Amino acid sequence: MRSGALRPEMQFATLAQQGETAQLGMWVFIATETLFFGALLFAYFVYRNLYPEEFAQAAKETVLWCGILNTGLLLTSSLTMVLAIEAAAAGRRQALTNWLLATAALGIAFILIKSYEWYLDYQDGVVPAVHFFMKLDQAPAGELFWVFYFIATPLHALHLSIGVGLLFFMLTRARRGELTSGYFAPLEVVGLYWSFVDTVWIFLFPAIYLVGRS
């Protein structure tokens, strides 16, 4: 499709309206997602309040360097995501491709490090139901911490993987010339999603890694 031939879908009057609508859709979806993760964090903090000692002891066994490194990677990826959008707005197609690739690479690096961290957790025997040794000073609630950990971090990683998939989808759309300086709303929508997944991590990181070390 030639870039000039882009037309709004039937229900929209203009491309601008279509773009704004898509963005609003993502904001509404983010509201939903906030309640989804919110319910999990709520339950987590209820138990953390009930068993502060046990949770602190259990949290000390998380692999801090993995968490810190991953936080850095994700924050950087939000920057490259914004740069990709800026490149699209300026019509610099090569820069757009490069920044999208950089963002995807950072996301994949996060998932790889996370997977390695899960492997370390397994070796430590802190994977509930699979490979778990209850420490005496943490019984019985210490296991609760790890149950939450192994629900929250895979859920976040799943969201991030979907985000990486969306980035590659944007790459093909960019290659087909569908993201122009006149219309790049799909990219902004993906950017919103990416920032949201990033923000979830900003909440998970201190809740998981820093609790026991304060």
Place this chain on the structure above:
Amino acid sequence: MAALAADVGTDYLTSENTVRSWLLTRDHKRIGLLFFASITFFFFIGGIAATLIRLHLATPSGLLQPSIYNRVFTMHGIVMVWFFLIPSIPTTLGNFVLPLMIGAHDLAFPRINLASWYVFNLSGLVLLYALIMGGADAGWTFYPPFSTLYSDGYILVAALAVFVNGFSTIMTALNFVVTTHRLRAPGMTWMRLPLFVWAIYSVSLLMLLATPVLAMVLLLVAAERFLQVGLFDPTHGGDPILFQHIFWFYSHPAVYIMIVPAMGVVSELVTCFARRPIFGYTGMAYALMAIAILSFFVWAHHMFVAGISIYSAVVFSLMTFFVAVPSAIKVFNWTATLHKGSISFDAPFLYALGFVLLFTIGGVTGLMVATLGLDIDLHDTYFVIAHFHYIMVGGTVSAFFGGLHYWWPKITGRLYPELWARFAALLTFVGFNLTFFPQFILGYLGMPRRYYTYAPEWQPWNLLSSAGASILAVAYLLPLGYLAWSMLRGERAGPNPWRATGLEWQTSSPPPTYNFARTPAVTTAPYAYNPENGSYVAQDGTVHA
């Protein structure tokens, strides 16, 4: 009359008629009909379960084994709540009418709309699988520790079905919210929206904010059951009350998810058949939003006897009384709308009238069980069962049928047989009351819910209830017959058989694929009816004597 109607000879039904064109359609009207087929199917599944329950309870000794009875009422609850009541009005009538009402050519995201239908059916298949394998037995509320530790039913599969179903709910709700914000025709300001749109908009907000919480709590239950780890199990340090808090944080709003769309339908019906503008439009619109917001802060009234502190019980009881205020405003305003109206008792209006009466009874008894002292006595008795069936069956299902009859000429282009429809509406009212009023008395006498047997002296009331249920079944089956007949033989309806003001009536029946020949311009508030001489001003500004 129909200035906005397309003069092209093709409508959305006949424009293309391959199976493929239906299964891949992006037309909100066709998707509404697809949803209609799906939820009708599940209404039957849930109805069969209800029939079994009433047959079983006709005698104290019963018909089914206790363990089977548990599975039957669980399936009845799950199917009726998530596979019929919650999607009923929004996905069918909402899908069909909302874009038409605001003068849009489709929903904002037609592909997501279609995907929602597929996800809904997928979740339905998962549920049917659980049913065929032997069903679940933990009640529709999935309370741990029974659901996680002791039940031997297919809890995980049933929970998965509800989890997947939530995606469909969210996709549809997201579409409605965004469409209402962005696709209103020129001149269609917020304060000119028909109240049905306000209702669908508020209920969509509820769905978007409540459903993910249910998804998370089901995920936690599934993790506890599947991995045998403790999340809500006290021996592992978990707290079963926490489950109840999170579950009812979703499920109380879910009650309003089921009733708010019905309120929207009734506002359309009452105004049209009383030929009067709605009394207190602004109050009606804000009452819907107030219900949506307040309903998030009353959840613990389901837990008064579960061991929460007396202080929070008092607060939640008080909040429950507050949420009754906007509901009462709505009832008063519907009644006031009727005053000095020029009323015609067509079938949709009969259903609406039934709604107002039954909803009022359901609402007032709701306040009774929200009262701390009374609830200790009535909690988990048939009084509660009767209360929420007055809201959900007497209220929502009546409004659903009312709306279906009202928009039927628009959907099919044909009129339904009026006499049959009035008969069905009356039969619904009689059958409903006969089924559920005795349950108030049974609950007052102390008959607990979910028990497979009861004391022999309660049999007369139970028999009466079962007899009423058979009448109700006939009343629900009747429309299926005559509506199907009318699709082939019914009189041609014309664009606006009810002489109604909404934009949906200003285009042809059935509407063309993109609804309007041109984008309408809105110049007036809704419901500009004149009871004196029957004239009205449609929302596109055309005056009709």
